[in-house]
Structures are given as C-alpha cells and as structure tokens.
Amino acid sequence: MCYSVIAANRWTLSRPGWCFCVQTGIRKSYDYQASGAQMQIAETVTFGGSGLDRQAHLRKDPAALATALHDGTVLALWRGKPLVAQDRLVWLKPGHPALAQAESQVFLGEDDGTPRFAADISAWSPEAGAEGVEAGFFDPSVQRHPALGETAGFVELRSIMTHLPAREAELVATAKAVLHWHHSHGFCARCGSRSDMVQGGWMRTCPACAAQHFPRTDPVVIMLVTHGNSVLLGRSPGWPEGMFSLLAGFVEPGETVEAAVRREVFEEAGVLCGPVSYLASQPWPFPASLMIGMRADALGTDLNIDPDEIESARWVTREELVSAFAGQHPEIKPSRPGAIAHFILRNWLADRLD
Numbered sequence: 001m002c003y004s005v006i007a008a009n010r011w012t013l014s015r016p017g018w019c020f021c022v023q024t025g026i027r028k029s030y031d032y033q034a035s036g037a038q039m040q041i042a043e044t045v046t047f048g049g050s051g052l053d054r055q056a057h058l059r060k061d062p063a064a065l066a067t068a069l070h071d072g073t074v075l076a077l078w079r080g081k082p083l084v085a086q087d088r089l090v091w092l093k094p095g096h097p098a099l100a101q102a103e104s105q106v107f108l109g110e111d112d113g114t115p116r117f118a119a120d121i122s123a124w125s126p127e128a129g130a131e132g133v134e135a136g137f138f139d140p141s142v143q144r145h146p147a148l149g150e151t152a153g154f155v156e157l158r159s160i161m162t163h164l165p166a167r168e169a170e171l172v173a174t175a176k177a178v179l180h181w182h183h184s185h186g187f188c189a190r191c192g193s194r195s196d197m198v199q200g201g202w203m204r205t206c207p208a209c210a211a212q213h214f215p216r217t218d219p220v221v222i223m224l225v226t227h228g229n230s231v232l233l234g235r236s237p238g239w240p241e242g243m244f245s246l247l248a249g250f251v252e253p254g255e256t257v258e259a260a261v262r263r264e265v266f267e268e269a270g271v272l273c274g275p276v277s278y279l280a281s282q283p284w285p286f287p288a289s290l291m292i293g294m295r296a297d298a299l300g301t302d303l304n305i306d307p308d309e310i311e312s313a314r315w316v317t318r319e320e321l322v323s324a325f326a327g328q329h330p331e332i333k334p335s336r337p338g339a340i341a342h343f344i345l346r347n348w349l350a351d352r353l354d
C-alpha cells in the first residue's frame with residue numbers, strides 16, 4: 001500500500017511502524033519498508049532505516065521496560081561486534097548464560113511485536129581471537145562464546161552490513177552506537193563523577209551534580225562534487241591501495257551543513273563550490289556518525305591538495321567510474337559496498353539520485 005492510498009482511505013501514519021484511520025481511530029501496524037510509502041531511493045542506503053517503532057514512551061517506565069525485557073530478546077555485542085550466525089543477528093532470551101557478564105543494556109524498540117534489547121558483554125574474555133580487534137581498518141576475527149555453540153560468533157559489523165535486512169540493520173546500528181556511547185561516556189562531563197544509565201539506556205544522569213547526558217551523534221558531510229561529466233574523489237592516508245571515495249568531513253560547531261561542504265572541499269582539494277543540496281543520510285555506527293550525503297557543483301577543476309587532510313584527489317569521469325566499479329580500472333578501486341559513498345556514486349552513474 002502506498003502512502004497516497006493510505007491518505008485516500010483516511011489512513012495516516014501515526015508514528016513509524018503504525019498508521020491509524022482518522023475516522024475510526026483504528027490503529028494497525030504498517031510495514032514502512034515493504035509498502036514503499038514515500039520511500040525515496042535515498043532511504044534504501046545501508047542503515048537507511050526500517051521504520052523501527054522505538055517506543056520512546058516506555059523509556060521512562062521501569063515497570064513497562066521490565067515487562068518488555070521479560071517478553072523480549074537481547075542482542076549481545078562484544079566490543080562493538082554483534083552476535084551473528086549465517087549473516088543474521090542472533091537474539092537471546094534474557095537470562096541466557098552468554099549474557100551473564102552484560103553491562104549496559106539498551107531498549108531498542110518493538111520489532112514486529114517483539115521487544116528488542118541490546119547488551120554489552122565486553123567484560124567477557126574470549127580464550128582466543130581477541131588480539132585482532134580494533135587493530136586495523138577491518139577486523140576479520142570471529143569470537144565464539146562457549147555458551148553459544150559453533151555457529152554463532154561476534155563479527156565485525158562491516159562484514160555483514162550489506163547482507164542484513166533493513167530492520168536488522170537499523171537495530172544493530174542503533175545498538176552499536178548507543179552501547180559505544182555508554183562505554184566511552186561513563187563519567188559526567190560536567191563534574192567527573194561516575195554517571196548512571198537510565199531510561200532504558202537513552203540517558204545518563206550524574207548522582208553528584210544531577211547533570212543529564214544524552215547519546216551523541218556526530219554529523220559528517222560527504223560530498224558528490226561534480227563538474228560536468230566528472231566527480232571529485234580523494235583518498236586518505238592508510239586506506240587500502242587504490243581506494244578512492246567522496247570527500248568528507250565533520251560538521252563544526254556553529255556551521256551549517258552547506259557551509260561544511262564548501263569548507264571541507266576547499267580545505268582538502270582547493271576547489272570552490274557553487275550550489276549545494278541534500279541527497280541522503282546514513283547512520284554510520286563506526287563509532288557514532290551520521291553521514292549526510294550532499295551534492296555540490298564545483299566552480300572549477302584546479303586542485304590544491306592539503307596533505308594534512310588527504311593523500312591525493314582526482315577528477316574521475318563517469319566512464320572511468322564505471323570501469324572502477326567493474327574492477328577494471330588500473331588505478332582506482334571504489335569505496336566499499338554499504339558505505340554511503342558507494343551508494344551515491346552508484347546512483348549518480350545510474351542517474352537515479354532523488
């Protein structure tokens with residue numbers, strides 16, 4: 001059912017995942033992803049969202065949260081790596097032995113009638129396989145918990161993110177980002193006292209000074225900078241050989257998204273931009289970014305690289321990019337599937353950007 005049909009029948013969206021009839025008040029679940037309602041291509045990006053019903057009203061109700069936990073299931077994460085089997089998330093019942101060392105526990109929302117939680121079991125020490133974690137660009141190691149058998153293991157999210165259904169991708173992105181925030185924000189930023197997790201994991205409070213702290217998301221602009229038939233790509237030091245991607249940078253305090261695009265492109269590549277517009281956004285829990293995909297028209301093609309920011313930059317024609325995506329370009333490897341840069345470039349080539 002498309003959104004226009006809903007409107008014609010007096011159904012309207014109440015909150016994500018639900019709609020109700022404006023005449024009778026009857027409420028029913030509504031599969032935002034499957035319906036195609038008002039879905040833009042932009043929302044089909046990895047981690048693009050599935051309309052998860054986060055049930056934020058339950059966060060301030062400890063009794064309701066306890067009931068939800070009793071009826072629900074828990075996704076365990078170990079040092080940022082979710083528990084996975086055969087490219088699907090593994091959900092455990094509360095009280096499972098693998099959750100014995102759970103620290104922070106976060107209420108994610110209701111998934112098709114099932115309350116979903118995430119728990120951080122980073123205190124658990126695997127007998128082997130932990131040495132590769134966070135050692136480099138990509139962690140290929142898998143940790144297996146003795147209480148979980150041989151099929152399930154903790155894996156790097158990047159390795160499975162493009163295989164997950166949209167709902168699971170939204171759940172695990174949320175879980176990973178919020179648990180990382182708890183892990184790195186255990187002390188009050190105002191007075192330094194240890195703070196407490198409250199509201200189902202969506203707030204921390206300080207017992208000493210009563211300050212309230214909320215999960216943070218860092219906005220990052222990532223830019224499709226074009227000039228005629230070419231797009232501006234760059235590479236950072238330390239990237240895999242030949243890998244090029246769109247330019248990107250953090251939005252600074254006091255800055256608009258548009259200003260951040262123009263500043264970053266000029267700082268990194270010395271290129272001035274004219275019109276700037278929005279394309280798509282992507283939660284990117286590595287560890288806590290919101291990637292804001294933007295489009296900018298370059299006013300010229302002269303490059304002036306800042307070596308402190310990027311290693312190199314180049315203009316790439318559509319034909320070259322097609323060759324790169326086909327794995328046939330002698331010098332350029334495109335950004336990896338799942339990243340919004342890959343998504344934007346693919347859709348630019350297909351002329352499908354919204």
Ligand SMILES: [Zn+2]
Binds near residue numbers: 188191192193209
């Ligand atoms: Zn404090």
